[in-house]
Amino acid sequence: LKNKPIGIFDSGVGGLTVARQIMDALPQEHLIYFGDSLRAPYGDRAPEQLAQFSRQIIDFLMDKDIKALVVACGTISARIFGTVEQMTDIPVLGMVVPGVTAALAATKTGRIGVMATAGTVASGAHRTAILTQRPDAQVMSVACPLFVPLTEEGWSDNTVADMTAQIYLADMAANRIDTAILGCTHYPLLINSIKKALPSDVTIVDPAVVLAQDLKKTLGDAGLTRVDDTLPVHQFYISGNKEKFDKISALALKVSCDAQVVKLYGNK
Numbered sequence: 188l189k190n191k192p193i194g195i196f197d198s199g200v201g202g203l204t205v206a207r208q209i210m211d212a213l214p215q216e217h218l219i220y221f222g223d224s225l226r227a228p229y230g231d232r233a234p235e236q237l238a239q240f241s242r243q244i245i246d247f248l249m250d251k252d253i254k255a256l257v258v259a260c261g262t263i264s265a266r267i268f269g270t271v272e273q274m275t276d277i278p279v280l281g282m283v284v285p286g287v288t289a290a291l292a293a294t295k296t297g298r299i300g301v302m303a304t305a306g307t308v309a310s311g312a313h314r315t316a317i318l319t320q321r322p323d324a325q326v327m328s329v330a331c332p333l334f335v336p337l338t339e340e341g342w343s344d345n346t347v348a349d350m351t352a353q354i355y356l357a358d359m360a361a362n363r364i365d366t367a368i369l370g371c372t373h374y375p376l377l378i379n380s381i382k383k384a385l386p387s388d389v390t391i392v393d394p395a396v397v398l399a400q401d402l403k404k405t406l407g408d409a410g411l412t413r414v415d416d417t418l419p420v421h422q423f424y425i426s427g428n429k430e431k432f433d434k435i436s437a438l439a440l441k442v443s444c445d446a447q448v449v450k451l452y453g454n455k
């Protein structure tokens with residue numbers, strides 16, 4: 188059981204930023220990644236459709252005999268986490284709780300910005316979780332729908348990315364937030380543009396850092412930590428666009444991964 192892999196999934200390349208943090212925190216664990224690049228972005232999809240996609244992906248990962256599941260997609264974590272948790276009996280971790288934990292630990296003034304997909308912002312998941320723990324907090328959420336296609340296109344550090352970030356984040360910058368949550372797993376790839384668009388004293392939190400620590404604890408508590416001296420073997424699967432994925436994966440993972448294209452469903 189301990190030697191089984193950890194399953195991770197996202198709509199595309201974004202979840203690789205989460206895989207990176209997990210590899211750093213748990214370097215002995217095998218990972219199996221699925222990126223639904225053919226159907227990305229997920230940001231505007233209805234909850235029922237997100238549930239249907241999650242079901243297909245989780246069935247695929249469960250067939251690979253995973254011991255824990257990381258929902259490395261902010262949108263699924265924010266909109267339908269309870270539903271996804273019920274799809275399997277292994278431990279499931281999502282992105283909202285770690286992001287909120289990190290932000291509450293970092294903020295002094297309680298003025299917190301959340302940048303995320305339209306679906307995540309509409310869910311209000313971060314706001315609700317923050318206000319439950321700190322009722323006097325001021326939460327400012329901004330949907331940044333162009334960030335995902337920019338990242339998937341590999342345009343993560345150019346003038347277009349800088350200007351897009353400036354426009355989306357202008358209100359947040361003017362509103363004197365002291366902490367900002369990267370509420371979508373693609374956004375760490377745009378960190379340079381995001382930093383330039385916010386005042387330099389704003390703390391930017393990547394939920395994946397806390398998630399990796401939570402995962403370490405979850406595996407430890409459940410007696411599921413892999414104890415083996417041999418190097419782990421990671422597998423990467425996607426639903427389409429291999430060239431693009433492999434190129435961006437080098438940026439997100441800082442190692443290249445030779446993703447395999449799999450057909451989980453028809454063409455849509």
Ligand code: DGL
Pocket residue numbers: 197198199201202227228229230231259260261262263304307335370371372373
């Ligand atoms: N990376 C995912 C997220 O965190 C999905 C973004 C998208 O596909 O719109 O929300």
